[in-house]
Every structure is written in C-alpha cells, then in structure tokens.
Amino acid sequence: MIDKMLVMGILNVTPDSFSDGGLFDSTEKAIARGLEMMAEGAEIIDIGGESTRPGAQRTSQDEELQRTIPVVKALAESGAVISIDTMRAEVARAAVEAGATYINDVSGGIADPQMHATAAELDVKYILMHWRGHSVDMNSQAIYSDIVADVKSELSVQIEKALAAGISRHNLFIDPGLGFAKDAEHNWELLTRIDEIVELGYPVLIGASRKRFLGGDTPLEREGATLDVTRGLIGKGIWGVRVHSVAPHRELISHG
Numbered sequence: 441m442i443d444k445m446l447v448m449g450i451l452n453v454t455p456d457s458f459s460d461g462g463l464f465d466s467t468e469k470a471i472a473r474g475l476e477m478m479a480e481g482a483e484i485i486d487i488g489g490e491s492t493r494p495g496a497q498r499t500s501q502d503e504e505l506q507r508t509i510p511v512v513k514a515l516a517e518s519g520a521v522i523s524i525d526t527m528r529a530e531v532a533r534a535a536v537e538a539g540a541t542y543i544n545d546v547s548g549g550i551a552d553p554q555m556h557a558t559a560a561e562l563d564v565k566y567i568l569m570h571w572r573g574h575s576v577d578m579n580s581q582a583i584y585s586d587i588v589a590d591v592k593s594e595l596s597v598q599i600e601k602a603l604a605a606g607i608s609r610h611n612l613f614i615d616p617g618l619g620f621a622k623d624a625e626h627n628w629e630l631l632t633r634i635d636e637i638v639e640l641g642y643p644v645l646i647g648a649s650r651k652r653f654l655g656g657d658t659p660l661e662r663e664g665a666t667l668d669v670t671r672g673l674i675g676k677g678i679w680g681v682r683v684h685s686v687a688p689h690r691e692l693i694s695h696g
Contacts, residue, residue, distance in 0.1 A: 446484065448484040449477035449486065450486055450649060454499070470511045475518060477686045481690035482686045484521045487512055488524075489507035490504050504528065512524060513538040513539055517539065521542070524540040527551035527555070529555045530558075532545070540564070543567065544567040550571055557605045568599065569645075570620065588630060614642045614645070615645040616634075628653065631646075631648070634678070644677070646678055647681075648669045649683040649684045663685060
C-alpha cells in the first residue's frame with residue numbers, strides 16, 4: 441500500500457508550454473527553479489523540453505536535447521532525483537547518461553518504437569502514460585465507449601509491450617493521461633473511478649496540474665482546483681502527483 445503520495449515537480453524548459461512556457465526557457469532559469477523545487481520538498485523533478493499542450497507542433501530532437509540535458513546534468517549533480525519527460529528514446533538515453541533515473545513517456549512507447557527497448561536496456565524507472573496521438577490532433581481522438589475501461593485496456597496493451605521488451609515490472613509506473621485526447625467529463629470520470637486504474641497493480645502518477653478541465657480562464661486560476669484534486673486523491677493508493685507548485689502540495693499531503 442502507498443503510504444504517502446510523492447510530489448513530482450514540473451520543470452518545462454520550453455517557450456510554449458501551456459502553464460509556464462517561457463518562464464524557465466534558459467538553462468540558468470531552469471536550474472534555479474529546479475533547486476527551488478528541491479528546497480520545497482519535491483521528491484522528483486520532471487524535466488521536459490517539448491510542449492505537449494493541445495495543438496502544439498513537435499520540437500526537433502536536437503532542440504529538445506539542447507534544452508534539457510544541461511539542466512538534467514546540473515540538477516542531478518545537485519542531488520535531485522530527475523525524470524526526463526520525453527517521447528524520444530535518444531533523448532531518454534542522453535538524459536539517463538546525464539543523471540536522470542526516470543523516463544516519463546507521455547506516449548507510453550507509441551511515439552518511438554525504440555523507447556521500450558531503450559528503457560529496458562538502461563534499467564531505469566519508466567512511466568507509461570495513456571496516449572492516443574500527438575498534440576496537434578489529439579483532441580479529435582477523445583472518443584470512448586467507457587473512458588475508464590478503454591483507458592485500462594489501452595494501458596494494458598502498452599504494459600504488455602513494455603514487459604515483453606524487457607522493462608522490469610518493478611520499474612514500471614502508469615499514468616491515465618488526464619487531458620490527453622480526453623474531454624473534461626472524461627478527466628473527471630477517471631478521477632472519480634481512479635481506483636480502477638490503481639487495480640492494474642502498478643504505481644499510478646496523476647498529472648492534473650492547472651489543466652483546462654479544472655476551469656478558470658488562465659492556468660494560474662486553476663491552482664486551487666489542482667490542490668482540490670490532490671486532496672481528493674489522498675488515501676486512494678496513488679503513488680504521486682505531478683504539479684507545477686511543489687510547496688502547497690507537499691504541505692497538503694504531509695498534513696492530509
């Protein structure tokens with residue numbers, strides 16, 4: 441049984457992420473923010489160099505590497521536990537070589553056919569998210585007969601592929617992919633029935649932070665609703681929450 445949820449801090453080294461695009465788009469700013477999140481109690485820092493907001497165009501692999509690897513290296517050397525948020529096997533490999541110990545693949549291995557084998561070879565933690573397509577057209581794929589049953593089924597397919605590629609069961613984590621090819625009602629249904637995702641038997645990461653389905657006109661206006669989601673997950677066997685604001689979530693979980 442999960443004792444207390446951990447907090448994964450989001451560090452987007454991008455100019456165009458939906459909530460904090462441009463705030464930490466230089467190596468220096470990103471490292472400073474990462475150190476700040478460590479001080480606030482983040483157990484893992486998730487570093488991403490490619491925006492996955494709805495409608496976003498893909499970043500080139502070279503650009504993604506240039507954005508992320510210096511930040512991964514500096515924060516890992518400072519003692520942080522690092523997750524690389526990438527859909528590319530070669531970026532994952534470079535990040536692990538620079539000190540990352542988690543790969544957070546929002547495509548669950550679909551975007552890059554080499555990802556599962558690479559994660560298995562590197563023998564690091566692998567977070568497999570439910571995903572149906574790239575940001576540019578994912579909203580058109582938000583069609584389900586039963587959102588929870590369908591997500592469980594599609595996650596299970598990718599889990600089997602990951603295991604078959606050699607990823608160890610103890611290295612595998614899952615994420616239902618809130619906001620990815622899902623309408624607001626889909627996201628809320630997944631949260632309401634999150635126990636059915638937990639039943640798959642793998643540690644579950646939830647990434648609801650500041651997403652559009654929470655309401656509000658701007659991402660910052662969704663901070664209170666993000667905290668409400670975290671509050672509602674306490675005691676439900678969730679492994680971790682992936683959030684933009686570390687300190688309030690750490691405090692909430694500690695006193696929850």
